[in-house]
Amino acid sequence: MQKKYKAYFIDLDGTLYRGKEKIPAAARFIARLQAAGIPFLVLTNNTTQTPETVARNLTANYDMKIAPENVYTAGLATADYLKRLNLGKKVYAIGELGLKQAILNQGFSFDEYRPDYVVVGLDWNVTYRKFEKATLAIQRGAKFIGTNADTNLPNERGLVPGAGSVIALVERSTQQKATYVGKPEPIMLEAALAHFGLDKSEAIMVGDNYNTDIMAGINTGVDTLLVYTGYSKPADIEQVAVKPTYEVENLDQWEV
Template identity: 90%
Template sequence: MQKKYKAYFIDLDGTLYRGKEKIPAASRFIGRLRAAGIPFLVLTNNTTQSPETVARNLTANYDMQIEPENVYTAGLATADYLKQLNLGHTVYAIGELGLKQALLDQGFSFAEYKPAYVVVGLDYDVTYHKFEKATLAIRRGAKFIGTNADTNLPNERGLVPGAGSVIALVERATQQRATYVGKPEPIMLKAALAHFGLKKSEALMVGDNYNTDIMAGINTGVDTLLVYTGYSKPEDIKKVAVKPTYEIMSLDQWQL
C-alpha cells in the first residue's frame, strides 16, 4: 500500500530526462509536486555544475519549473559534510567550479601543503601535478573525501571516466580509501533529510538506477521508488536481494 510522503528526493538523468531527451511524465510529476506544495530536492552526483546551472537547464530545456534551491549536488553535500566534521577550514580540492564554489560558500579556503581535507571529484583538466599534491597532503594527515564513486559517465561518445575513476588513482597512491559523500552512500541523503528536518520515514527517494539512487535510499533507511525510464530494467531487479519499495514504468503512475 502506498504511503504519503512529506518530501521527495529525485534523481536527474534517466529520471527527469534521458540525455537530451525530454521525459514528459517527469515534467508533469514536477508540476504536480509544485501544485500540491510538496517540497522536493533534485539530488545529483554531478559536482561540476552549480545549482543555478542545473536549475536553468531543467527549466529551459526540459519544461520544468526548478529553482536553484530545489537542487542539491554532491558538491554541496560534500561542503556541508566537511563543515559538520569540523576538522578545520582549509581544503585542497581536485574538481570543477561547482565543487570549489560550494566549498567557498561554506567558508573554506584552499591550501596545498597542510590542508585539513583533500576533496577529489571530477576534474576535466586534472593533471599529474594535482594528483601529486593531493597524495602528499593525504599522507601528511589530511582527511580524504571523495565526492562520489561513479566510475563512468554517459555522454554522446559513450561511457567516459567519472569521479570514481579519478578518486581511485589517489586511493591507489595513498593506500587509503576515500570517505564517499554522493549516492549510493548515506551521507548525501542524510543531509537532504536534515535540509527539510524530516525523519527517514517521511521522505521518498525517486530514481532510475538501482545501484545509485535506490541503494542510497536503502543504505539510509529511506523508502524508494524505482522508475523504469533509464538505467535499471525489470529483469535486473528480479535478481537483487533487497527490492525497491515501489516500482513503476512511468512517473504518471505515481499518486502523490
C-alpha cells in the same frame, strides 16, 4: 498501498530526462508536486555544475520550473559534510566550479600544502601535479574525501571516466580509501533529510538506477521509488536481494 510522503528526493538523468531527451511524465510529476506544495530536492552526483546551472537547464530545456534551492548536488553535500566534520578550514580540492564554489560558500579556503581536507571529484583538466599535491597532503594527515564513486559517465561517445575513476588513482597512490559522500552512500541523503528536518520515514528517494539512487535510499533507511525510464530494467531487479519499495513504468503512474 501507496504511502504519502512529506518530501521527495529525485534523481536527474534517467529520471527527469534522458540525456537531451525530455521525459514528459517527469515534467508532469514535478508540476504535481509543486501544485500540492510538497517540497522536493533534485539530488545529483554531478559536482561540476552549480545548482543555478542545473536549475536553469531543467527550466529552459525540460519544461520544469526548478529553482536553484531545489537542487542538491554532491558538491553541496560534500561542503556540508566538511562543515559537520569540523576538522579545520583549509581544503585542497580536485574538481570543477560546482564543487569549489560549494566549498568556498561554506567558509573554507584553499591550501595546496597543509590542508585539513583533500576533496577529490571529477575534474576535466586534472593533471599529474594535482594528483601529486593531493597524495602528499593525505600522506601528511589531511582527511581524504571523495565526492562520489561513479566510475563512468555516459555521453554521446560512450562511457567516459567519472569521479570514482579519478578518486581511485589517489586511493592507489595513498593506500587509503576515501570517505564517499554521493549516492549510494548515506551521507548525501542524510543531509537532504536534515535540510527539511524530516525523519527518514517521511521522505522517499526517486530514481532510475538501482545501484545508485535506490541503494542510497536502502542504505539510509528511506523508502524508494524505481522508475523504469532510464538505467535499471525489470529483469535487473528480479536478481536483487532488497527490492525497491515501489516500481513504476513512468512517473504518471505515481500519485503524490
